[in-house]
Amino acid sequence: MEPTITRRPWYLSTVLILGALYFLFNAIMLVTVPQSIEEQLFGAVFPRWYEMSTLLVLLASIVGTIAIFKWKKWGLYLAAIVAVVSIALDYSAFPQTITGVVLTLLPAAIFYLCMRPVWSSFK
Numbered sequence: 001m002e003p004t005i006t007r008r009p010w011y012l013s014t015v016l017i018l019g020a021l022y023f024l025f026n027a028i029m030l031v032t033v034p035q036s037i038e039e040q041l042f043g044a045v046f047p048r049w050y051e052m053s054t055l056l057v058l059l060a061s062i063v064g065t066i067a068i069f070k071w072k073k074w075g076l077y078l079a080a081i082v083a084v085v086s087i088a089l090d091y092s093a094f095p096q097t098i099t100g101v102v103l104t105l106l107p108a109a110i111f112y113l114c115m116r117p118v119w120s121s122f123k
Helices: 010-032 035-042 048-069 074-093 101-121
Strands: none
Touching: 010 048, 010 101, 048 074, 048 101, 074 101
């Protein structure tokens, strides 16, 4: 039996749009902010491999968010995998500061909680 697509709840649409904008803003800031400002803001210079990896992770997050918006379950799975990869990248670049774990997992958790009432409508 094929799942019936119901109308997307307003809160799911809102969370997905805000999530996509958040990921897009982070990607733009990562590309446009010079190293000197990063050093002043965060107290450390990010390695080049970390910046490129983070950019790929942010692009994958945007793809996952768009997939959820198009009623695809794999978008949530991609968001969860990307969150775990992001935590691993953060830890490998800066092992002394692993405080962003909650903030990294938060978007995927919010997406899941908003998707749960209409989970059967996702393909």
